[in-house]
Amino acid sequence: MSQAVSEFVPADLDASEWANIEPLLRALLGRSVESAADFERWIVDRSELDAAISEATALLYIGMTCDTENESRQKAYASFIENVAPKVKPLAFELDKMHARLSERFDLGERYFVLNRDTSADVELFREENIPLQTEVEKLSTEYQAIIGAMTVTFDGQEKTLPQMGVYQESTDRDEREHAWNVVSERRLQDSEKISSIFDQMVTRRDAMGRNAGFGGYVGYTFKGMRRFDYTPELCFAFHDAIEKHVMPFVARLDERRRSQLGLESLRPWDLGVDPKGRGPLRPFEGGVDLVSKTQRVFDRMSPELAGMFETLGDGSNTSGADGGASLDLDSRMGKAPGGYQYMRDRSRRAFIFMNAAGQHRDVETMVHEAGHAFHSMYCVDEPLVHYRESPIEFAEVASMTMELLTMPCWGEYYPDGEDLGRARRQQMEGSLSLLPWIATIDAFQHWLYTNPAHSREQRAGAWLGLEERFGVQGHRVDWTGLESARPLVWQRQGHLFGNPFYYIEYGIAQLGALGLWLKSLEEGQDAALSAYKRALSLGGSRPLPELFAAADLPFDFGDSTVARLVERVEAELEKLPE
Ligand SMILES: [Zn+2]
Structure with missing residues (x-):
């Protein structure tokens, strides 16, 4: 690659602010591209801007999930999702269209085959009349999540969420397992009509979207x-x-x-x-630092290369990921979002691993x-x-x-x-x-x-x-x-x-x-x-x-x-x- 480095995006750009990224998006849209070399430069510049926006999103997301009780972090993420991302989307689509047009004018060879194919597919599938359908489906999806999220049961004299009920399925007391299973099943049945109705509407709308885009139905469209x-x-x-x-x-x-x-x-x-x-x-380990040191020994035994890469993530003792530079936040604690993920910070190109380790075998699998x-x-x-x-x-x-x-x-x-x-x-x-x-x-x-x-x-x-x-x-x-x-x-x-x-x-x-x-x-x-x-x-x-x-x-x-x-x-x- 001759044009590997982009100087188009300032190194210290704060891409969480719309005012900082809008001029760059518009500059790309307005740039005159008159040769294959220009086109390649344009692609690399856009990629670097995408990486900056992606890293800004990652940092906000990491910050929020590591500390869900911190209100300013919650607000910062929500504000980005509500105010910045929806403004990026239409301009990004304009850039996609520009890319598709340019890729027909200038042949950049095999290297760009996948990128061209992906971008053109997005452009070809777009139909104005599908936007309201898409919005309706998203609303239905939110309704479904709200119904599921609100499901709780009373068990052992306490109110519990359905994920919290999962643990009873491991109980060695069969009557307890049966009782827990039935309580959850009955709770789900209470809302099953509402959920069926949501799903009916989703299927109809998705089918219409596929037909609007010239397919026989949803399958070909979504493939x-x-x-x-x-x-x-x-x-x-x-x-x-x-x-x-x-x-x-x-x-x-x-x-x-x-x-x-x-x-x-x-x-x-x-x-x-x-x-x-x-x-x-x-009981494979005791705490995140122990998990990291045992996992480090696993990779040491497997391959020096993997061991070296794993080592760059740190020893798990520093958990301040969004701004403090850490790459691991492993232990479960109050105020942390559930689940686990790996999120690449695309501009600085540093990985981040998030988990809720509690000393169980499945934490080893997740790690x-x-x-x-x-x-x-x-x-x-x-x-x-x-x-x-x-x-x-x-x-x-x-x-x-x-x-x-x-x-x-x-x-x-x-x-x-x-x-x-x-x-x-x-x-x-x-x-x-x-x-x-x-x-x-x-x-x-x-x-x-x-x-x-x-x-x-x-x-x-x-x-x-x-x-x-x-x-x-x-x-x-x-x-x-x-x-x-x-x-x-x-x-x-x-x-x-x-x-x-x-x-x-x-x-x-x-x-x-x-x-x-x-x-x-x-x-x-x-x-x-x-x-x-x-x-x-x-x-x-x-x-x-x-x-x-x-x-x-x-x-x-x-x-x-x-x-x-x-x-x-x-x-x-x-x-x-x-x-
Ligand atoms: Zn995965």
Whole structure:
């Protein structure tokens, strides 16, 4: 790249202020671009401005999530989202149109293929008449979130949110699990009519948006909108078939073992979260600093390169991320937002990892998962275009999920006790496959919904029950006797269906990729797997999906042969572990 450095955006620009970014956006729009070199300069300058705006957003978001009780931070973030972002959006779209026009005039070669393709798709899909529909759908989505967020129950004499109720599904007291499950299920049913009505309206509007844009319905429209250029609905169907054929028998065997270990006649919906041997929770570490030092030792053992990258994040003792320069904020504490994420500060090109660690095994999974995202950002840190420093989710999650699997041989750092170690590894390997049927269910359901947009609620319930039967997700393998009113509405819990339609199969595609790299580590050794990992991650998002998979020596295939091979190998590895 000849034009790697942009001097167009001042180094000290405060991009959280509209007054500071508007002149730069307008300067790009008004710039005369008369040659391929001009166009390339324009692209790099725009990228640097995008990076500055992105970093400003990141800092505000990090500041807010690390301290939700700090009112000025809440206000600063809200004000940016309400006042600045909506002003950026229309100008950004004008810039997209300008980019699409320029890309037809000046051929910049292969290097810009992905950027041109993505930008042109956004421009081609745009329809003025879809704006009000989009706004209505967003409002409906907010209504759904408000209904779900307001759901609380009284349990053990205390008011509890539904996420707080999750912990009771791990209780070894079966009556307590059943009671907790029923209280939550009844609470959900109270609002199920309202939620069904919201969903009816969403489906109708999304279908109209697809038709307005010249598609037969929503599926083709959203495939293009989600930049799924390299796979089709047919390939998604092949994924569903492969899961049904190869993963369902595996899951059935897991369930049968669970049933017999628990000593039950049959599994009920509240028997799925408890440890089948009645053991207490795993305790891999004590506090964020301990988590970081153990994880550092894991990467030290795996590869000096990964260890070096992980070390740049710090030791976890400094948590003042938004302004204090820290890269980690791991411990759960009052006044911190829930969940975990990795957020790249795009201009200074520094990763940030946020978690709510509480000393559980899933915190270990989250730590190495988010570290994988951070490695991805670091491997392509020298890429000049911010658009190429991010890759499609189907591959971005390969970077993170692979770390969950490749670190397994070194988990002795968290689990000096052999039984704990075997239990953690078993949980990881079983989980990597048993999530796939749920992914297939949600994906197949959405294909059905939007290819039959005029469906009735009864037909929708029928379609859902049919998929439950097919993928056995809380279906035929679990006894639902007496719970018949709740069962056809289980889909209402999956927020993606409301706020992020069709966004789900990405996790399945990525999980197969991660398992593929793990298999490579078993067959050719850890170093071979890590060098394929590096090769692919270093490309960022600069190449189409199949090329990213190819760079990692992975087939871009999520059908029969890929799934069959992975299931067989996971089962073989599981057999080597103690029960
Ligand atoms: Zn992730």
